[in-house]
Amino acid sequence: MSSEREVSKMFIRYIQDGLRNERIDRYRASRRLINTTPLEDWLLEEIREPxxxxxxxxxxxxxxxxxxxxxxxxxxxxVATLSTADKMVLYQYYYDELNDVEIGSQVGITSQGANKRRRRALQRIKAAYENM
Incomplete structure (x- = not known):
């Protein structure tokens, strides 16, 4: 039982890292497109919009x-086996780093509903992954 739990934790961590890396890659790519600004202007921009x-x-x-x-x-x-609603909850939780309360208020469900949807989506991903 504990090895299954460890595999689940490793799998969840893999998904988190993948989404976080995608966000970083998108940010870095956009920074390459922006003209270089003096350091002072960049710092002021960061203070205004962190x-x-x-x-x-x-x-x-x-x-x-x-x-x-x-x-x-x-x-x-x-991941393709999930519904759009499941993908939205996973994206908001792992990429936008929102908690269940924030996800629930944005999606229009309770925090418990958001938590349950996220856990079920991860279970579906795990089951589909193992069956391939």
């Missing part, structure tokens, strides 16, 4: 195809 990574969030259409952002082909196929 959450600059929010500019690089996925659209609803991109979230519906979340599997396209997963590098591992087998995991990508497992």
């Amino acid at each position: 959450y600059h990574l929010q500019d690089f969030t996925l659209t609803l259409e991109e979230i519906a195809e979340l599997e396209n952002f997963v590098d591992d082909e087998r995991l990508s196929k497992a």
Whole structure:
């Protein structure tokens, strides 16, 4: 039983790392496109708007195809089995780093509903991944 729990934790951590790395890659790519500004201007911009990574969030259409952002082909196929609502909750939890209360208020469900949807989505990914 404990080895199954450890595998689940490792799997969840893999998904978290993948989404976090995607966010970092998008941010770095956008920084290459921006003209270099003096350090003072950049610092002032950071002070005014410290959450600059929010500019690089996925659209609803991109979230519906979340599997396209997963590098591992087998995991990508497992994520593709989820509904758009499940993908949205996973994206908001792992990428936007929102808690269940915040997710619930945005999606229009209770925090317990958001938590249950997230856990079930992870179980579905795990089952689909193991059956491939």
